[in-house]
Amino acid sequence: MINIGVLALQGAIREHVRALEAPDVNIIVVKKAEQLEELDGLVFPGGESTTMRRLINLYGFYEPLKHFARAGKPIFGTCAGAILMAREITGQPEPHLSIMDMEVERNAFGRQRESFEAILPMNYVGEDVESVFIRAPIIRSVGPNVEVLAEYEGEIVAAQEGLFLACSFHPELTDDNRFHQYFVQLVRESLTVAAAE
Secondary structure, eight states: OEEEEEETTSSOHHHHHHHHOOTTEEEEEEOSGGGGGGOSEEEEOOSOHHHHHHHHHHTTOHHHHHHHHHTTOOEEEETHHHHHHEEEETTBSSOSSOOEEEEEETTTTOSGGGOEEEEEEETTTEEEEEEEESSOOEEEEEOTTOEEEEEETTEEEEEEETTEEEESSOGGGSSOOHHHHHHHHHHHHHHHHHHHO
16 A cells, blocks of 8 residues: 555545545545655645745744655645745745746736636646636746646646646646546655666
8 A cells, every 4th residue: 555645734635535445545635744754745735835834934834844755755735725836936935845946927827817727738737628717827937847747828837847746726626636636646656666676
């Protein structure tokens, strides 16, 4: 079994748990920093990035999450989770966790009333991935080691850097679990590589 956690500070926790389900996956709802030690991979749900950062600080998650990322363990951030991962946030002096080499702009697709759904082609995932955008950020730019996985109207909305995944939208709010299952596969592969070393 592989252990994948969902950071349970804010956001659609249950929906992420459902999307990650697989026969060999044990899903852990992460409410305490010490739970990170038993994980092989971790999902950052959506929510509100500033609030999430405040809760990360309040509950002692900041350094353990940085350590988890430095250890090279797979992380998947959706919407606000992608903002937490970015090395740069447009118009904001400091990033949050600074895990992925990308710049994001908060709420770049508009406010709640401008929410929309789209079907996107996505590298490694599928040609028709259902995507729900709610107060979504845009990935404005990526570093040389970051691969763009999907775009919407010319804007980057999903990217990958090694074992780190980020997207602007909420794949967990659809019945299409392929993006989550792609992350599960990344976690499996990372354990296979680690076992061979």
